Amino acid sequence: MSRKLLIVDDESHIRTLIEQTLEELEDEGIEFLTAENGEQALEIIQAENPQLVFLDVMMPKMNGMEVCRKVKKELSLHDVYIVLLTAKGQELDRQKGQEVGADLYMTKPFDPEMILSKAKEVFQIQE
């Protein structure tokens, strides 16, 4: 498994935000990849095999749920740690998130510290 992480969101400022939040991981040699829709995300996951994916749920073309389901259920890439991100107030999706095999579920506005510590945990980087 490569030390890569993928950030998927159709909004560029959210991608920048997550990148910026996780900046210190770059110093640990972790490669950052980004995708702006579901289809693109699926291609990158298959090609680059990232260890961690931050996946927005509400996206055009293919939504995050569908991407997650394809990765976990169809491609059986169980080693990819997938964090689903949804806007606050859409927490009803939580159970659906579990059904499609997501490893974690976070709401936006996300807590930058939580995202960072989760990423460090996945890459087994000491705080």
Place this chain on the structure above:
Amino acid sequence: MAKLNLKSILKKDDTVSVLQSLVHSANLNICVTDETGNLLFGNAETKKENACPVMLNGDVLGFVYGKEKNIVAAGFLTYVSQKEAERKKLGAEVLNLYQEINLIFNFSEKLAQTIDAPSICAITLEEARHVISSDQGVIVLWDEKQKKLQVLSSFGDSFFKEETINEQLSVLLRLILNGQSEIISDTFALIEAGIILPGIKSLIYSALKVNHRIMGAIVLASNEDIQYTANHLKLLTTLALQSSSAIESALLYEKNIKESLERENAMRLVYEATGKFVPYEFIGALGHKLITDVKLGDQVEKIVTVLFSDIRDYTTLSEQMTPDENFKFVSSFNERMGPTIRKHHGFINQYLGDAIMAIFPQQPSDALEAAIEMHQEVRRLNEERSLSNKVPIKIGVGIHTGPLIMGITGDEHRMDAATISDTVNTAARLESLTKQYRASILLSDACLLQIEKENFSLRYLGLVKLKGKNEPLHIYECFSASPVEEANKKQKTLSAFNEGLTNYLNRSFTDSVKAFESVTEVNPDDHTASFFLDNAKKILQKGVPENWNGVMEMTNK
């Protein structure tokens, strides 16, 4: 912010592809290394050639080696690095703002789940110290009524001297209540004035305001020489603003709760007081829960048992007492009777001087049991009275079961709970009869019909025509309350008594006299037997009156 490095810039696909096409089209023979010489791109052979640095804000990020034109590649990489640095700077700023929004969002969420002021203050301080490095913190509120500062929450060693916090009001108030937010880097004067403890190096505070009214302040302090910034102050002010309105609501909520509890308490006292004047059973019988629901004209008809009790010869007794002694005597008597009646599910409808009128809405036996216990209570009272050489008292009790109307009469401004019923009159008259028959408890057949007779000691006393009534009434004596010896004698002579009465009613007066004499022989104190015996003897002497039917006529009340 992490330092930008050439390695990460050269990892970006588009940068690499532009560099590659540049190398290709210009036919460059170059290599790129980082600042320590690690090869990142190109032909390592060229490292022997000229080096041209890639610069970012005066820092060397790396070098481009090559014979010629390496300066073009270095210029390109410098440009890309600058753009990347700008992007990162912007990203960092956005993240910073995002973190602030996140902080405020979380803070609001926590506040929304908290309703007491101290907890709100504790949450505020916790959030504040999270974003503003500090060793001590406190939230003080100004109590306008007591003219005092109140510490609602704090962390770290208190930097205010708790005991002197209010002694230093003039200086503190200027600090706290000026409604400003401020950073104090020079704490010397405050330490000198004894307001804060020595050791505090920096201080930052913000007023807590609601509608331009200053409630108090949040103060953070550090033992280190921290330079608090305008951004810190902005955050603290934001937290203070949110916290103020939450604290205000919490205090109002508390006040409301307190007031409604007081109101409830006052209402309860009123209900308790009115309950003593108008029994709850009465209100309940009218189908209401609260006395405030009762209306003029409310009424209900029920079958109840009425108990009427009276102190014998009270007039004689009261003549020997002062009005004050009279009142005390009646009060102490009623104090004993009230609980006895309530114990048997009855309620006192009226105290009429020395008389008591009680209603038993459930079973007639309740009334009879209460009457027996009332007599026992009177015996105990007499034991006490004998200690102070007072004459014993006696009561008579009349019990009757029948319909009764309970209702609210009067006018709009003066209402009264009233009972209108012939049942009450009958019970009162039966009580009156106890004097004539020398019985302690008299009850009507209407009452006895629903009573398990074997549980009580009873004697049939024939028919009585009460004053103002057409129909005669069968009456019974209950002697369960009599002293044991007397009760035993009455029990022993019961069949002779019944024989005497039957013969009396059947006009066999000689046999009646014989039977009653056998009773009085055994029990000379049986005044009821004597009463019938005298009557029978009188008739034997004077002959049977015209229209005689055995019914006792009761002419006086």
